[in-house]
Amino acid sequence: MSAAQARPAAPRHPECRPVQRLAGRLRRVCRAAPLLALPLLAACSPTDLEVHDAWVRLPAVPGRPAAGYLTLVGGQTDATLVAVTTPAAARTELHETMKTADAGHAAMPGMAGRASAATTMRPLEALPLPAGRTVKLAPGARHLMLFDVDAKVTPGASVPLRLEFADGRTLETQAKAVAAGDAGVE
Secondary structure, eight states: OOHHHHSOOOOSSGGGHHHHHHHHHHHHHHHHHHHHHHHHHHHTSTTSOEEEEEEEEOOSSTTSOEEEEEEEEOOSSOEEEEEEEOTTEEEEEEEEEEEEEEGGGGGSTTOTTOOEEEEEEEEESOEEEOTTOEEEEOTTSEEEEEEEEOTTOOTTOEEEEEEEETTSOEEEEEEEEEOTTSOOOO
């Protein structure tokens, strides 16, 4: 096929040329539209991680750590939370509160054989988030510890949190600051 045969015939009327050029452009855009829509569809997919109901309980005594709580919802694949940062604190750690047997009672006269529950905390290196599951960071369980919180953070303020996952994904949210002893966001 010669080059003359491959090209569409020139319009008989010169005023039709702009319309034909526009029609050619529209055909190219329509062919590319499905490819352009893929990133938008991926952003709306249920594979995304979610964070809800974030709040920070400020310490009763200035200089002590604050505690942070939130709810995570997993996507279609497992994820692992490895870090949480905020500009409102010098350091943020994942922690877990655990109940332990208190051996101190056994050493006290008349208290042998009696065990009581005590709680202790330990830092967590990572927090697994199974696919499709909800994981709550709540008082008396897994939570965040925010060390050296900025004195400008007061009840009612917003505390920005950035959650980092092992696979490189990140989530950002705002946590509501509440005073020690006040009800949180639950």
